[in-house]
Amino acid sequence: MKETEGGVCAAKGFSASGVHCGIRANHFKKDLALVVSSVRASAAAVYTSNLVQSAPIAVTKENLADGFAQAVICNSGNANTCNDNGVEIARGMCALLREHANIAENDVIVASTGVIGQTLSLEPIRAGMPALTASLASTELGGREAAEAIMTTDTVPKEAAVEFELSGTVCRLGGIAKGSGMIHPDMATLLVFLTTDAAVSPEMLQKALSDKVKGTFNMVSIDGDTSTNDMVSVLANGLAGNPVVAEEGPDFEVFAEALEEVMTKLCRMIARDGEGATKLLTCTVRGAADLATARTAARGVISSNLLKCAMYGSDANWGRVLCALGYSGADIDPQKVDVTFSSSGGAVNVCRMGRGVPFSEELASQVLGAGEIVIDIDLHAGEFTATAWGCDLTREYVNINADYRS
Amino acid sequence: MKETEGGVCAAKGFSASGVHCGIRANHFKKDLALVVSSVRASAAAVYTSNLVQSAPIAVTKENLADGFAQAVICNSGNANTCNDNGVEIARGMCALLREHANIAENDVIVASTGVIGQTLSLEPIRAGMPALTASLASTELGGREAAEAIMTTDTVPKEAAVEFELSGTVCRLGGIAKGSGMIHPDMATLLVFLTTDAAVSPEMLQKALSDKVKGTFNMVSIDGDTSTNDMVSVLANGLAGNPVVAEEGPDFEVFAEALEEVMTKLCRMIARDGEGATKLLTCTVRGAADLATARTAARGVISSNLLKCAMYGSDANWGRVLCALGYSGADIDPQKVDVTFSSSGGAVNVCRMGRGVPFSEELASQVLGAGEIVIDIDLHAGEFTATAWGCDLTREYVNINADYRS
Numbered sequence: 001m002k003e004t005e006g007g008v009c010a011a012k013g014f015s016a017s018g019v020h021c022g023i024r025a026n027h028f029k030k031d032l033a034l035v036v037s038s039v040r041a042s043a044a045a046v047y048t049s050n051l052v053q054s055a056p057i058a059v060t061k062e063n064l065a066d067g068f069a070q071a072v073i074c075n076s077g078n079a080n081t082c083n084d085n086g087v088e089i090a091r092g093m094c095a096l097l098r099e100h101a102n103i104a105e106n107d108v109i110v111a112s113t114g115v116i117g118q119t120l121s122l123e124p125i126r127a128g129m130p131a132l133t134a135s136l137a138s139t140e141l142g143g144r145e146a147a148e149a150i151m152t153t154d155t156v157p158k159e160a161a162v163e164f165e166l167s168g169t170v171c172r173l174g175g176i177a178k179g180s181g182m183i184h185p186d187m188a189t190l191l192v193f194l195t196t197d198a199a200v201s202p203e204m205l206q207k208a209l210s211d212k213v214k215g216t217f218n219m220v221s222i223d224g225d226t227s228t229n230d231m232v233s234v235l236a237n238g239l240a241g242n243p244v245v246a247e248e249g250p251d252f253e254v255f256a257e258a259l260e261e262v263m264t265k266l267c268r269m270i271a272r273d274g275e276g277a278t279k280l281l282t283c284t285v286r287g288a289a290d291l292a293t294a295r296t297a298a299r300g301v302i303s304s305n306l307l308k309c310a311m312y313g314s315d316a317n318w319g320r321v322l323c324a325l326g327y328s329g330a331d332i333d334p335q336k337v338d339v340t341f342s343s344s345g346g347a348v349n350v351c352r353m354g355r356g357v358p359f360s361e362e363l364a365s366q367v368l369g370a371g372e373i374v375i376d377i378d379l380h381a382g383e384f385t386a387t388a389w390g391c392d393l394t395r396e397y398v399n400i401n402a403d404y405r406s
Numbered sequence: 407m408k409e410t411e412g413g414v415c416a417a418k419g420f421s422a423s424g425v426h427c428g429i430r431a432n433h434f435k436k437d438l439a440l441v442v443s444s445v446r447a448s449a450a451a452v453y454t455s456n457l458v459q460s461a462p463i464a465v466t467k468e469n470l471a472d473g474f475a476q477a478v479i480c481n482s483g484n485a486n487t488c489n490d491n492g493v494e495i496a497r498g499m500c501a502l503l504r505e506h507a508n509i510a511e512n513d514v515i516v517a518s519t520g521v522i523g524q525t526l527s528l529e530p531i532r533a534g535m536p537a538l539t540a541s542l543a544s545t546e547l548g549g550r551e552a553a554e555a556i557m558t559t560d561t562v563p564k565e566a567a568v569e570f571e572l573s574g575t576v577c578r579l580g581g582i583a584k585g586s587g588m589i590h591p592d593m594a595t596l597l598v599f600l601t602t603d604a605a606v607s608p609e610m611l612q613k614a615l616s617d618k619v620k621g622t623f624n625m626v627s628i629d630g631d632t633s634t635n636d637m638v639s640v641l642a643n644g645l646a647g648n649p650v651v652a653e654e655g656p657d658f659e660v661f662a663e664a665l666e667e668v669m670t671k672l673c674r675m676i677a678r679d680g681e682g683a684t685k686l687l688t689c690t691v692r693g694a695a696d697l698a699t700a701r702t703a704a705r706g707v708i709s710s711n712l713l714k715c716a717m718y719g720s721d722a723n724w725g726r727v728l729c730a731l732g733y734s735g736a737d738i739d740p741q742k743v744d745v746t747f748s749s750s751g752g753a754v755n756v757c758r759m760g761r762g763v764p765f766s767e768e769l770a771s772q773v774l775g776a777g778e779i780v781i782d783i784d785l786h787a788g789e790f791t792a793t794a795w796g797c798d799l800t801r802e803y804v805n806i807n808a809d810y811r812s
Contacts, residue, residue, distance in 0.1 A: 052732030052740040052760075082728055082740075084761050116725025117762040223711045224630060225726075226733035305629045305711070306807055313808025319522020320631075322488055326458030327632035334458040334488070354458075355490050356523040395801040401712055402719025 001258060007143035007159030010174035011197035013038040013239040015138040018149025021128025023120070024077040032128050033149035035072040035193055036136060040107060041237035042199075043069035044206035046213050048230035054079055055086025056110040057231060059094065063106045067202025069235060070107040071097055072193045074150050076178070078120045080112035081228045085119075092122040100129040109233045113152055113178060113191055116228060147176040150191060153275050153400055154179050160265035164258045166251045169242035171198040173258045175234075179222065179270040190217060192232040192266060198255055199238030201246040208256040209234055216263035219295065219388040221303040222274035223397070234259070271389035272372075276397030281311055283375040286385040293330045293379075294386035300328025301375060301388070308393035311373055316341060316364035318350040321375060338378040343370035407664060413549035413565030416580035417603035419444040419645040421544040424555025427534025429526070430483040438534050439555035439582075441478040441599055442542060446513060447643035448605075449475035450612035452619050454636035460485055461492025462516040463637060465500065469512045473608025475641060476513040477503055478599045480556050482584070484526045486518035487634045491525075498528040506535040507542075515639045519558055519584060519597055522634060553582040556597060559681050559806055560585050566671035570664045572657045575648035577604040579664045581640075585628065585676040596623060598638040598672060604661055605644030607652040614662040615640055622669035625701065625794040627709040628680035629803070640665070677795035678778075682803030686778040687717055687796045693785040699736045700785075700792035706734025707781060707794070714799035717779055722747060722770035724756040727781060744784040749776035 008016050016035045023031040043064050047057050063069060073093050080086050090112070094105040112120070136142060147157035161174030175194035200208070213232060238244065245251045272280040283302045288294035301307060304324035310317040318339050325332055339351035345366040348359050367373070414422050420443055424436040449470050453463050469475060479499050486492050496518070500511040518526070542548065553563035567580025581600035606614070619638060644650065651657045678686040689708045694700035707713060710730035716723040724745050731738055745757035751772040754765050773779070 050729065050732035051738060052728045079725070082725060082757070082760055082762060115723070116729060117757065118725075119762070225710055225712045225729060228725075228729050228732060304631055305803075306631045309804055309807030310809075312804065315809050317521070319485070319488060319524075319634075322458045323456065323522060323631060323634050326456035326634060332457060351488070351523065354488055356488060356525070393804060393807075395804045397711075398715055398718065398799060398801045398804065401715030401799075403716075403721050 001162055001164045001261060004161045004163045004172060006140050006161050007174045008035055008146055008176045008193060008195050009138050009140065009143035010161035011172040011195050013197055013237045014195045015136040016142040016146035017132055017135040017137060018145035019128050019131045019135065022124035023075055030145065030149035031075055031077045032125060032132055033074045033146040034132050034136065035146055035195065036101060037070050037235055037237040039237050039239065040068050040070045041235040042067060042202040042205045043109065043233065043235050044202060044209045045109065045231055045233035046210055048227055050226050050228045052081065052228045054081040054112055054229040055083065056080055056090040056112045058087055059090040060109050060231065063108055068107060069109050070103045071101065072109040072233065073097060074111040074191065075125060076113050076150050076152055078112060078114040078118050079116045079229050080120045082117040083119055089120050089122055093125055096126060096129050100133045111191055111231055113150060113229050143176065150176065150178045152178060154273055156273055158266055158269040160262045162258050162261050164254055166198055166242040166245065166254055169240055171196060171240040171242055173198065173262055175262055175266060177266040177270055179273050190230050190270065192217065194234035194262065196234065196236045197238065197240035198236055199240065199242050199244040200236040200255060201244060204245050204252055205234060205236050208259050212256055212260045212263055215386065216260060216267050219299060219386065220267050220271055221299060221390050224303050267389050271391050274391035275400045276394040277391030278394055279311055279392045280372040281375065281390045281392065282372065282387060283377065284385065284387045285377045285379065287379040287381055288384040289382035291384045291386060294384045297325055297328050297330035297332060298386045298388035300324050300330060302390035305393055311368065312392035312394050314365050314368035316348065316350055316368060322351065332379055333381065336380040340376040341367050342374045342376060343367050343372060345370045407568055407570045407667060410567045410569045410578060412546050412567050413580045414441050414552055414582045414599060414601050415544050415546065415549035416567035417578040417601050419603055419643050420601045421542040422548040422552035423538055423541040423543060424551035425534050425537045425541065428530035429481055436551065436555035437481055437483045438531060438538055439480045439552040440538050440542065441552055441601060442507060443476050443641055443643040445643050445645065446474050446476045447641040448473060448608040448611045449515065449639065449641050450608060450615045451515065451637055451639035452616060454633055456632050456634045458487065458634045460487040460518055460635040461489065462486055462496040462518045464493055465496040466515050466637065469514055474513060475515050476509045477507065478515040478639065479503060480517040480597065481531060482519050482556050482558055484518060484520040484524050485522045485635050486526045488523040489525055495526050495528055499531055502532060502535050506539045517597055517637055519556060519635050549582065556582065556584045558584060560679055562679055564672055564675040566668045568664050568667050570660055572604055572648040572651065572660055575646055577602060577646040577648055579604065579668055581668055581672060583672040583676055585679050596636050596676065598623065600640035600668065602640065602642045603646035604642055605646065605648050605650040606642040606661060607650060610651050610658055611640060611642050614658065614665050618662055618666045618669055621792065622666060622673050625705060625792065626673050626677055627705060627796045630709050673795050677797050680797035681806045682800040683797030684800055685717055685798045687781065687798065688778065688793060689781040690791065690793045691783045691785060692791040693787055694790040695788035697790045697792060700790045703731055703734050703736035703738060704792045704794035706730050706736060708796035711799055714796065717774065718798035718800050720771050720774035722754065722756055722774060728757065738785055739787065742786040746782040747773050748780045748782060749773050749778060751776045
């Protein structure tokens, strides 16, 4: 398995584009993205567990009921959630693809991201379709433009791709994602569009995605708020020519690993670019009695507002790590917990068996001054490990969110 | 029932004091509080559900096993949590009361609040005992000094008291509380010390406290972090002379109401003085199918970082209310939800049946510009109501918590 370029266009037969169609007032910000497969593809998706869900999620669920799709259309600047005519607009977006790209409207994954409860008009989207379809490209640039068009408060586009072999055939899998606030996935997550030229049956595609989302996107938290619009989808068009992956076995394992690798990369990008963030936080919990305990504990720590503030201030306030572990819901023995902070600046063990150990404040502030901090926790209770990703909580997070609508 | 003065000294036979003994470096900040009843009193308490618990909580649980106590001693500036000799120090604090105030060491409620995982020495506490006991006063001033001595990042002391009648006898109940960060009580809460001269059996005292904490302190969230040191305790010394409340009935009801009234006042004070807060947020969820749903929904909304930022910015971003309701875990029908913001500046209905309604942005910013904002939610699904209290999330919260240890 190796890293490659091209993001959502890395795999054969996929092209993408992104334009400014006018949903946003700012003409320099693209607000409409398109990803198209040259042939119909196996499709799978997972969705937010929020009871309030965007209209495009309802429409995508209908469209993916048969396990196949051919395109993704996504606007930013408006969530199309809590709107009277939301479903009608989302269906309208799909219908535009029949008209402008000869794709059946029920073969479309449709998504929206932006402010909740603002009426969305189909007009700018209709007006943007000729430019959107005309600029479709199967190049790195095409993928990049789509990645840009789905951004909201993200400061950088997020893309990743890998190359791998299934039964001797080279395949590729890539994708794009957007963050960067209202991120606390639960059973589903954010907006992520993945593409692959591997041939995988819809059932195995869904299985790989549902399995791997648990240890990747469900382990990211920016601010504790689970969005109404979260969706991760994957299209597998089979153009690599490998024997179809239609059951568990070595090929399925390799494919699932490729999926995990791309999703993990996107997770880290999303966490690093969290709203207002200056630091990427990685929390690894090891020595847990089972995987659920490790994941619950890691998520609890990465979600603590108090710890996030301390990390912003490079303050080795490890008591907040213990506190968050204690209320996380994970069944742990506080008397057995070790905590170490590490980064490119070194490593400092601050707590052993639930008690503070003397440490150099100078070393600690050097460790915590880095742009990526690892909070390493050993529960000394078993063999399971989990990792969660998040970011620091800063004044800038408050600035961004105190007046998001305007 | 009427409001009265004196806080933790409002009830007969209670005296209190607070001094600076040297746990904190700042000489102007009191760091040791004492509350004493002239006679042994029925005692009850509830504690944090965090698995990591302070040493004083362990000692207090032992001391209250028989249902009686006579004093409260509490230091600020150090949580005495995750310390090797924590239990020894907490027991030492109790023993100092035998020596200096002739109170049996197992009749003491002991508590600590401050930084977790810092070694606490008994020496400053021992040195402070003569001044602490000499300044004990049964006056408003005594109560105020104790209220000041338990403050951490609180900006104002928090006291409340009421007067009520049990079987024709006038009784009083009052208390002090500290906030103002790491506040997200669960099954228990914060640091609150209540006193009453009503005669109540230990069993009925515990029952009233456990019942009433659910709708009061368990409905406050400042930052989503459940503390390791949370405790609410109540001492009932019987000096009012009422017939002992030893079973359910009219007197028990009146007593429980008095408890609820004082605890609700303290809740509002804690939320209003949340770290960095500029606004008190009150979320009332009505029309719920049951009480648990109403409480879960109200707590979910009041805990949303995104909504808290919007309230700071006076931004009527009601989509964040719907989003938080949706992920709160409460079983709600999004299509039936009404949302209204109100304050001294007026009221503005922003969402009806899960959909946005046109509203005046001018009126909305007038409503949200006030110091106390009510978020009123109607679920249209039943007859149950619950209220939760919280505050806005501000740049100042980040400032306070980025470097709390120093």
